Each structure stands twice: as structure tokens, then as C-alpha cells.
């Protein structure tokens with residue numbers, strides 16, 4: 001997650017809407033789903049190809065460089081790709097990879113780290129991966145026949161649980177700040193803060209699901225309590241007039257000494273994104289304890305529909321969410337932000353609000369266009385557009401025309417490209433997944449399949465898959481020789497799940513599912529539905 005804009009705008013505070021009090025509802029019916037065995041097999045084959053390349057050339061390091069057949073320890077050297085691949089290997093029923101990963105987990109030494117540690121990245125990839133592996137292995141219906149013997153195996157569960165706790169204990173020092181807002185950057189041996197003075201809402205607000213789940217698995221309440229304390233500053237943003245330009249929509253950076261916001265610039269983009277995502281996911285996790293989180297999510301979505309929904313001048317049929325600096329909209333967005341469609345659909349299902357589902361489907365269709373409009377059939381990292389006059393007058397200072405050399409492209413596509421790289425990100429396919437689970441409309445399976453085929457064709461490189469530099473050049477322009485661990489956790493899992501059989505870990509349109517996905521696509525069991533799985 002990244003912040004690409006550091007504008008701090010003056011702003012005025014709109015009147016706060018009253019929070020809604022909807023309780024979790026079960027919808028009467030859910031759609032029929034279709035399985036595509038041929039597509040499932042193709043995605044599994046892509047997983048195997050990547051896994052084999054990683055295992056041969058990079059394991060037990062973090063990431064494969066598939067062209068040079070070397071590795072990178074970009075995530076502190078604990079085998080990020082292996083841990084991130086665990087829940088995907090389990091749902092795919094890949095017994096060989098699962099055995100290799102579970103063996104690796106027992107040998108990770110979380111007391112030593114290569115490089116500076118990101119609390120956020122470590123939480124979503126490692127803690128999320130370990131806790132999800134634990135929850136899946138505790139769920140017999142989640143396991144394929146050859147994984148069934150692993151069900152409830154105390155040795156394996158203890159290894160996952162102990163390692164998650166070993167890691168969390170070392171990370172706890174992050175919360176030793178005057179406010180309790182964590183410092184995102186740490187060093188180990190011994191664990192200590194690196195001395196940051198600020199942190200962003202995404203990196204503060206995307207811990208609470210993993211840390212709360214760890215508390216519920218271990219029976220030690222302090223993990224969840226620390227993450228919830230940091231989150232409390234995001235739920236009650238101060239100083240209001242600066243921090244909350246629209247009800248529920250807040251700035252990006254906070255002072256970790258006094259807990260005050262430092263700006264009123266934000267959106268559903270990197271640096272902010274998964275803060276909003278987790279508000280509704282915590283409500284799914286425990287609708288009683290986290291009802292207040294849901295109220296904040298509802299405010300943010302209502303404000304986004306009212307103040308950020310933007311239609312490109314050349315393609316008013318599309319809808320993108322603008323960023324904001326104070327109350328001024330900024331017509332720029334990212335591949336990362338395309339998760340917003342799926343998250344708003346999910347909240348619509350959970351709260352039984354069809355208008356949220358419909359709005360999310362509109363956003364998903366527009367993110368689809370960022371794929372179909374390019375040469376490779378893959379969407380860009382960052383894009384921009386001119387609003388059709390709904391939010392700002394055409395040609396006004398913040399709403400200018402496309403650059404001359406992309407004017408023709410903008411006329412046709414409805415956006416222009418600011419950064420054309422693609423680094424194996426999942427968010428567009430992720431939103432197709434939620435759109436499909438909500439509607440059962442097979443067009444979303446087809447969109448996900450087309451996206452998978454485009455990525456599989458363009459990014460296959462050497463012993464795995466690589467980030468590319470230009471979605472507007474045949475073949476992606478050039479390769480970055482880097483395979484992110486989230487390729488395993490997210491792109492391959494969403495591509496698989498949307499074509500696969502219904503299962504206990506799939507999202508259910510009638511809100512009957514037992515799992516909620518962290519931002520790295522690791523399914524964790526929702527506490528309110530745990531019962532027999534807890535001890």
C-alpha cells in the first residue's frame with residue numbers, strides 16, 4: 001500500500017449523519033453457482049508452475065526473481081511466499097505444497113530479521129497466513145481428501161499457533177508509543193521501534209482482524225486490545241475539522257505521539273484503502289463487539305456515493321471513486337483502489353442494502369474497463385480522468401483535460417494512464433469475485449478468466465511470473481524480474497475461487513459463510529460463528 005499524494009488541504013466539516021443500527025441479516029436466498037473444472041485446472045497449473053520455480057530457486061527466502069532464478073528477502077527473510085501460499089495451497093488441495101509449507105513454518109526463526117520490518121506487511125502476509133492456515137486446518141469441510149488427515153492435528157496446529165505468537169510477541173513493541181498508535185517500522189534482535197513519528201490509516205487500521213483473531217485463538221486478549229486501541233484514533237478522528245472532510249471519510253497520516261490527524265487528504269487508495277475494508281470485515285467478524293466499526297463504514301460509503309462517485313467526461317457510463325483533499329475531489333485512482341467495488345458489495349450483502357451492492361457492481365464494471373482498454377488486457381497501477389462536470393466543472397483547475405498524447409485513448413477508454421506497470425496485483429479480480437458471489441452472474445467468471453489469461457500470457461517469465469513495466473506495450477514492455485508473494489495469496493486464490501465449487505470458505509451472498517478474508521486474501525474464521533472450533 002502506498003500514498004502517492006501528500007497534499008494537505010484546508011477543509012470544512014460536513015454535518016455528521018446518524019449511524020445506522022442495522023443488525024446482521026440473513027438474506028432469504030443465494031444464487032446458483034457454476035463450476036468450471038477446466039479453468040480451475042488452469043489456475044492450479046499456474047500455482048504449481050510458480051510454486052515449483054519458487055521452491056527450486058528461492059525457498060526458504062521470501063520472493064522469486066523468476067528470470068534470473070534468484071531470490072529476494074524483501075519481507076525479512078522468513079519465507080514470505082511460502083507462508084502467503086499456505087491458504088491457497090489448502091483451498092486448492094495441493095498436498096505437496098501444503099506439506100512443504102507446514103514443514104517450513106516449524107523452522108522459521110522470528111527472532112532474527114533481514115532488514116527493517118513493516119508491521120503492516122508482516123501482519124497481513126505472515127500473521128494472516130499463519131492464522132488462516134490454523135483456521136482452515138481446524139475445519140474438516142475445508143480440506144480435500146488427501147488433506148483430511150491434517151484436520152485438527154495438534155502438532156501442526158501448535159506449530160502454526162506458536163509461530164504466530166512468537167512473531168506477534170516480537171512485534172508488540174510497535175505499540176509502545178505515547179498514544180498507543182503503532183510505529184509501522186521495527187527492527188529485531190532485539191525488537192525495537194525504528195523511530196517513526198507518523199503512521200497512516202491503512203497501516204494502523206489493517207491489523208485489527210489478524211490481531212483480534214490471534215487473541216481469540218490463543219486466549220490472550222492483549223493482541224487484539226493493542227490493535228483496537230490504535231484503531232480507536234481512526235474511529236474518532238481528531239481534530240475533526242481537519243481530519244474528516246466528509247462524514248466517515250478521513251485523512252491519511254496521524255501523529256503517533258498525540259494521536260491527531262495531520263491531514264485531510266485521502267480516498268480508497270493505497271495508504272488509506274484497507275482501513276475502510278476492515279471496518280465492515282470486523283463487523284462480519286463480530287457484529288456485536290464491532291457494531292461501531294460498521295457505523296463508520298456506512299458513513300464512509302454513503303459519503304463516497306454522494307461526494308466521490310465520478311463519471312469520466314468521455315465515458316459517463318463509467319464510475320470511479322475520486323480521492324479528496326479536504327472537500328476538493330482529485331480525479332486519480334489506482335489498481336489498489338479497485339478493491340473498493342468488492343468491499344462495498346460485501347457490505348451491501350451483510351447489511352442487506354441493495355443500493356450498496358448495485359453501486360459496487362458499477363465500480364467493478366468500471367475497473368473491468370481498465371483491463372479491457374489496454375493492449376495487454378491488464379489494468380495499470382495508476383490512472384486519471386476528467387470528471388464530466390458532476391463533481392467539478394470541466395476544464396476547471398483540478399479537472400483538466402487528458403495529456404495530448406493520451407487524449408485519443410481517453411476519448412475511448414474514459415481514463416488515461418499515469419503509471420502503466422502491473423506488479424501482479426489482485427484487486428480487480430478480487431472485486432469480480434465478490435460481484436460473482438453476490439449475483440451468480442457468470443459474466444464475472446468470464447471477466448476473471450479473461451484477466452487471468454491476460455496475466456498468465458503477459459507475466460509468465462522464466463521459472464514463474466513477473467511484474468511488468470507497461471500494460472500498454474505488447475508483452476508488457478519489459479519484465480521487472482520479481483514475483484510478489486501476494487501473487488500466491490491473492491491473484492491465484494481469487495482466480496481459483498471464482499471458478500471453483502462452492503465451499504465452506506467461499507463468500508456467501510446470504511451472509512451464511514463462516515469465513516472473512518483479510519486484505520491479503522487469507523480466510524479467517526469469523527468469531528461469532530466459531531462455536532465448536534474454539535478451545
Ligand SMILES: *[C@@H]1O[C@H](CO)[C@@H](O)[C@H](O)[C@H]1NC(C)=O
Nearest residue numbers: 099102149150153154155156
Ligand atoms: C500430525 O502431523 C505431523 C506432521 O505432519 C505428523 O508427523 C503426525 O504423525 C501427525 N499426527 C497425527 C496424530 O496424525
Ligand SMILES: *[C@@H]1O[C@H](CO)[C@@H](O)[C@H](O)[C@H]1NC(C)=O
Nearest residue numbers: 116117118185186194195196
Ligand atoms: C529506519 O531508521 C533509519 C535511521 O533513522 C532510517 O534511515 C530508515 O529509513 C528507517 N527505515 C524506515 C523503513 O523508515
Ligand SMILES: *[C@@H]1O[C@H](CO)[C@@H](O)[C@H](O)[C@H]1NC(C)=O
Nearest residue numbers: 197198255256257258259262
Ligand atoms: C506530534 O505531536 C507532538 C506532541 O504534541 C509534537 O511535539 C510533534 O511535533 C508532533 N509531530 C508531528 C510530526 O506533527
Ligand SMILES: *[C@@H]1O[C@H](CO)[C@@H](O)[C@H](O)[C@H]1NC(C)=O
Nearest residue numbers: 311315316317318388389390
Ligand atoms: C455525468 O454522468 C452521469 C452518469 O452518466 C449523468 O447522470 C450526469 O448527468 C452527468 N453529469 C453531467 C454534468 O453531465
Ligand SMILES: *[C@@H]1O[C@H](CO)[C@@H](O)[C@H](O)[C@H]1NC(C)=O
Nearest residue numbers: 389393394395396400401402
Ligand atoms: C475543455 O478544454 C479543451 C481543450 O483543452 C476543449 O477542447 C474542450 O472543448 C473544453 N471543454 C469544455 C466543456 O469547455
Ligand SMILES: *[C@@H]1O[C@H](CO)[C@@H](O)[C@H](O)[C@H]1NC(C)=O
Nearest residue numbers: 403404405406409417420472
Ligand atoms: C506522453 O508524453 C509524456 C511527456 O512527454 C511522456 O512522458 C509519456 O511517456 C507519453 N505517454 C505516452 C503514452 O506516449
Ligand SMILES: *[C@@H]1O[C@H](CO)[C@@H](O)[C@H](O)[C@H]1NC(C)=O
Nearest residue numbers: 042045046049453456457460
Ligand atoms: C499459462 O501460462 C503457462 C506458461 O506460459 C502455459 O504453459 C499455460 O498453457 C497457460 N495457461 C493457459 C490456460 O493459457
